[in-house]
Amino acid sequence: MAWVTVKDALAGKYAEGTTITAKGWVRTRRDSKAGISFIQLNDGSCMGNLQIVAPATLSNYASEIQHLTSGCAIEADGVLVRSQGQGQAFEIQASAVRIVGLVDDPETYPIQPKAHSYEFLREVAHLRPRTNTFGAVTRVRHAIKQSIHRFLDSQGFCWVNTPIITASDCEGAGQLFRVSTLDLMNLPRTDSGKIDFSQDFFGKEAYLTVSGQLAVEAYCLALSKVYTFGPTFRAENSNTPRHLAEFWMIEPEIAFGDLNDDASLAEALLKAVFKDVLDRCAEDLRFFDERVQKGVIARLEQMVGSEFARIDYGDAVIALQNANKVFEFPVHWGADLQTEHERYLTEEYVGRPVVVMNYPEQIKAFYMRLNDDGKTVAAMDVLAPGIGEIIGGSQREERIDRLDARMVQFGLEPHAYEWYRDFRRYGSVPHAGFGLGFERLVAYVTGMANIRDVIPYPRTPGNAAF
RNA sequence: UCCCAGAUAGCUCAGCGGUAGAGCAAGUGACUGUUAAUCACUGGGUCGCAGGUUCGAUCCCUGCUCUGGGAGCCA
Numbered sequence: 001m002a003w004v005t006v007k008d009a010l011a012g013k014y015a016e017g018t019t020i021t022a023k024g025w026v027r028t029r030r031d032s033k034a035g036i037s038f039i040q041l042n043d044g045s046c047m048g049n050l051q052i053v054a055p056a057t058l059s060n061y062a063s064e065i066q067h068l069t070s071g072c073a074i075e076a077d078g079v080l081v082r083s084q085g086q087g088q089a090f091e092i093q094a095s096a097v098r099i100v101g102l103v104d105d106p107e108t109y110p111i112q113p114k115a116h117s118y119e120f121l122r123e124v125a126h127l128r129p130r131t132n133t134f135g136a137v138t139r140v141r142h143a144i145k146q147s148i149h150r151f152l153d154s155q156g157f158c159w160v161n162t163p164i165i166t167a168s169d170c171e172g173a174g175q176l177f178r179v180s181t182l183d184l185m186n187l188p189r190t191d192s193g194k195i196d197f198s199q200d201f202f203g204k205e206a207y208l209t210v211s212g213q214l215a216v217e218a219y220c221l222a223l224s225k226v227y228t229f230g231p232t233f234r235a236e237n238s239n240t241p242r243h244l245a246e247f248w249m250i251e252p253e254i255a256f257g258d259l260n261d262d263a264s265l266a267e268a269l270l271k272a273v274f275k276d277v278l279d280r281c282a283e284d285l286r287f288f289d290e291r292v293q294k295g296v297i298a299r300l301e302q303m304v305g306s307e308f309a310r311i312d313y314g315d316a317v318i319a320l321q322n323a324n325k326v327f328e329f330p331v332h333w334g335a336d337l338q339t340e341h342e343r344y345l346t347e348e349y350v351g352r353p354v355v356v357m358n359y360p361e362q363i364k365a366f367y368m369r370l371n372d373d374g375k376t377v378a379a380m381d382v383l384a385p386g387i388g389e390i391i392g393g394s395q396r397e398e399r400i401d402r403l404d405a406r407m408v409q410f411g412l413e414p415h416a417y418e419w420y421r422d423f424r425r426y427g428s429v430p431h432a433g434f435g436l437g438f439e440r441l442v443a444y445v446t447g448m449a450n451i452r453d454v455i456p457y458p459r460t461p462g463n464a465a466f
Numbered sequence: 467u468c469c470c471a472g473a474u475a476g477c478u479c480a481g482c483g484g485u486a487g488a489g490c491a492a493g494u495g496a497c498u499g500u501u502a503a504u505c506a507c508u509g510g511g512u513c514g515c516a517g518g519u520u521c522g523a524u525c526c527c528u529g530c531u532c533u534g535g536g537a538g539c540c541a
Contacts, residue, residue: 027502028501028502028503030499030500030501030502030503031497031500031503032497032498032499032500032503033496033497033498034497034498034499034500035498036498036499036500037500038499038500038501038503040501040502049501051500051501053499053500069491069492070491083499084499084500085499085500085501086500086501087500087501088501105476105492106476106491106492106493107476107491107492107493107509107510108476108492109476109491109492110476110477112476112477112490112491112492112502113490113491113502114477114478114490114491114502115477115478115490115502116477116478117477117478117534118534119533119534120477120478122533123533174539174540175539211541232541234539234540234541236539236540237467237539238467238538238539238540239467239534240535240536240537240538240539240540241534241535242540242541243539243540243541244541247541248541249541250541328537338537338538339537339538389540389541390541391541392540392541435541436541437540437541438541439541440541441541450534462532
């Protein structure tokens with residue numbers, strides 16, 4: 001007897017009358033005195049459940065089947081038939097239903113056939129994948145990740161795995177998580193009383209990476225088109241629906257490219273992903289559209305079909321100053337854009353995704369390329385309606401004298417960056433890249449409001465359960 | 467980290483200065499194929515923690531913890 005997935009059985013992949021076996025977890029059981037129990041079986045292969053029709057003539061009907069509750073694991077053998085009822089095309093007329101794993105105490109099983117709050121489900125993050133919502137999130141997350149790899153591969157990019165542990169404390173923004181094997185109760189000290197990190201595992205201070213960008217730039221200046229895609233860590237005490245302490249980031253880097261090439265790549269990547277997900281995850285997206293956030297499908301379709309707007313930072317400031325709208329924070333040239341400004345630009349001023357380019361040099365990172373005006377750097381943010389900043393990127397400073405000057409300006413010691421300066425000394429070329437927050441992308445596609453609900457086990461300040 | 471709100475049954479919530487309620491879930495029974503079925507009955511709570519006010523606190527006050535929303539930082 002062939003074991004088939006619920007997805008294939010519901011899709012009509014097998015002929016009527018085929019004898020099959022389905023395996024999964026019970027969502028609900030309904031009994032009829034006619035001598036039939038209806039079991040909704042889900043195996044995570046798709047949103048839908050397979051209806052198992054279990055007749056009272058089965059030997060374990062009264063002893064086991066009538067005691068099945070939500071969450072029980074079973075195997076069902078039977079013939080695939082057209083359903084007499086509404087709601088499903090096919091069902092299994094069961095010849096045997098075997099209990100694989102019972103729910104010990106049904107009253108305390110957290111996942112009930114009803115709506116739960118996301119807050120509650122976070123407390124049972126190990127069981128929430130059994131809900132419709134988290135099953136769909138998990139499938140869509142997977143599809144997006146595959147789509148990103150497919151798109152970049154098709155464009156000739158090479159996936160480079162940059163380190164997760166880094167001993168260079170110079171990756172730029174963000175508070176770092178320390179990595180150490182020193183005994184915290186008995187720290188070795190130097191003569192001057194400081195902690196002696198020469199005795200630590202790596203012989204120096206080490207941290208979890210906040211970005212693979214610096215490391216991937218080196219590979220870019222050899223393989224031309226590269227990207228990193230891996231976990232990154234920020235020890236910031238941010239408590240918002242858009243931040244995680246551990247999240248995944250996609251960071252492409254292109255050689256012989258400038259900021260416009262960078263923006264074009266960002267736009268093409270986002271469109272390719274959205275198109276792919278619309279094609280491959282139609283059922284799950286319909287669920288999100290109906291139950292999670294109205295209009296997510298239309299939003300994705302619109303993104304695929306429209307050109308992203310591009311606007312210079314200076315023009316954006318003028319647009320904000322001329323806006324018939326009162327902002328909490330006033331806008332002036334030289335100030336960083338606040339969330340309210342970004343949302344106005346993308347949602348009201350242009351009404352679609354917008355790339356803001358060429359920011360004042362004082363408010364951006366040291367590695368960003370100084371423009372000819374001497375006042376701005378070749379940095380960009382991609383802003384999307386409903387979420388705000390989804391991508392941040394820049395053309396990198398490839399001229400070593402300018403790079404050194406900016407390091408000094410930011411209070412950095414160029415000698416600490418010798419390896420990063422090396423590839424400016426040996427065959428340097430213009431290059432650019434960006435960072436795309438993977439979970440923010442998943443949240444945008446699914447319409448899920450809190451980023452903690454688009455990653456299996458969210459890590460946030462004060463929370464690393466599971 | 468700052469501002470605001472909240473914490474009552476397994477879950478979602480109502481309640482009120484006089485000692486606790488509903489719906490769903492669970493258990494039992496009824497029901498000729500059901501669609502988060504329906505109907506009846508049953509069990510289930512140190513009302514977040516610690517103090518204070520009061521004859522009496524789940525309710526009022528203070529502190530703490532945790533959760534959510536907004537802001538900052540950013541992806």
